Amino acid sequence: MRELDSCQNDFQSALDALLAFEEEANANVNHVVEEILSHVKLRGDDAVVEYTCRFDRMSAESMKDLKVPREKLQEAFDSLSSGEQEALHVAAQRIRDYHSKQVQDSWQYQEADGTILGQKVTPLDRVGIYVPGGKAAYPSSVLMNAIPAKVAGVGEIIMTVPTPGGDLNPLVLAAAAVAGVDQVFTIGGAQAVGALAYGTGSVPRVDKIVGPGNIYVATAKRIVFGAVGIDMIAGPSEICVVCDGKTNPDWIAMDLFSQAEHDQDAQSILISPDAEFLEAVKASVKKLLPGMERKDIIDASLSSRGALIKVQDMDEAVEVVNKIAPEHLELSVANPDSLLPSIRHAGAIFMGRYTAEALGDYCAGPNHVLPTSGTARFSSPLGVYDFQKRSSIIHFSAQGASQVGRTASVLARGEGLTAHAMSAEYRIKDD
Structure with missing residues (x-):
């Protein structure tokens, strides 16, 4: 040291x-990831199966071979020792209790002239969680990523986890059962990120991808950002x-x-x-x-x-x-x-x-998905707020539109945007 x-x-x-x-900036990694993503976007399931067999030593013939039936999740939990089951339940409940404090509610307030302003808080429709596999199994990552999404009210959670050689840890599946994951696919790497970002015949397109991975996963997340939301580059x-x-x-x-x-x-x-x-x-x-x-x-x-x-x-x-x-x-x-x-x-x-x-x-209880590499200067732990989005609510009364419209008109004309100004001016009442 x-x-x-x-x-x-x-x-x-x-x-x-x-x-x-x-x-190290690796031009080869970028090239490989871009190629994988383009193939997944173009060929969907076929590309995902092909890359999974190549990189993870699998012998899948179709996506059916790479999807874990929901009953298998509960079977995995039932196969655990009582101590492992208790540990998963205790951890899940502590994580759930903590994150329930983070839930943000919609709000509004009314001004004297009757104008109403506010914010509508809405959960994301569908989220993808990437769980690392290969060198180690991370059931804790399943809980930390899926439970805040559930607390936020996310409609559907799609989980991907690589299983090199077909080896899938039962604790990971059991954690998915405890956390309420809706679908699980045994795919990883850039092809999993691409499948979640663009959607395939079998993997639904998600609104946001969360969870850590290797350099290929991180590079893929960086590239698909914009087509889909991401949590951070870990x-x-x-x-x-x-x-x-x-x-x-x-x-x-x-x-x-x-x-x-x-x-x-x-x-x-x-x-x-x-x-x-x-x-x-x-x-x-x-x-x-x-x-x-x-x-x-x-x-x-x-x-x-x-x-x-x-x-x-x-x-x-x-x-x-x-x-x-x-x-x-x-x-x-x-x-x-x-x-x-x-x-x-x-x-x-x-x-x-x-x-x-x-x-x-x-x-x-608090989330273990945290900002790294000095990004704690401007970033925060993963939380319920990452799975909720906010819409502004603006409802002017006639009186409010007339009064505020004068201000908008002055600013719009100052910017040379005449249509903006006139749109506001049409609603101004004569004194």
Whole structure:
């Protein structure tokens, strides 16, 4: 792991270098994705089946072979142990309870002359959720993407999940049953994004696509945006821990591991004013790493993008956090509430020594789909609001149209838009 000190003359440039990350622009990836999307748009189901067989080692003859019957979802849930069933239900209920607080209602108000203004909030008709597959199975992603959509009132949820070699994790299907997913297709990659964005004979066209994926999925989402809505372009996982030096160093080391084990490009950063504590955590990392199942990935991640940052005090720690704008922020300190008002940029904030980021990944309640790569400066976690759209309501009374029409007329003529002005002027009453 890199070691930085805020007292160093080159600290800001070193921090910039640490945070700099761009997946290599790959012209070949763009070309491949554009070709796949164009074929899916033109040939529909046939193209989806062809690409799925090629990339995921499947032997499907038609889309019927790639659609999971709804009864299979419940069968998958029934096949789980009682402990797994309980875990899914508890996580789902906590996620549902949290997101129910986010529901936005329509509203109106009436002005003195009888004019009514307001906003109509409407759920999306149909949403596609992309669930990663291949290296690992992510039932938590099913819950985090589908449940807010259901809470928002989305009419239909279409789920796609790649199953290389035909291997489909029963926990993923069970999570789809618990979350109320309507249709499931075992397709992935750019062809799944294309199918959701454009529609095929079997896969309905959706209004929005949510969920993370690999570079092919991210590239496809970027290209289809505009034809369909998307949630965000997700980068590698990130965790930033601020600690006052009083938390068990083994806990902190494992918190850093929890994101590093995702991917060698994941980023784990610890910030503390306590130099001895940073050394203790470094020792814990060395001690605990050999026993980790994904030690090679963790080691690669920490070596290339991990860091221990020594700051002068907690005020400076907060400054560094706001510069990083991390996906996950742990405030592992005695009084996290004292720091909270100064935190401006973070996807999710985990308060106190006992709040491991891993709890947020699965069952705390708030969404684990979070802005990465510094986009927490302007972006927010996935939520119910991502599955609702807003329409303005404008209903002028005769008196209001006459009065406001005068203002509109002046502004329209100032812009040289005569028809706009006259449209308003026709409704102005003579005094």
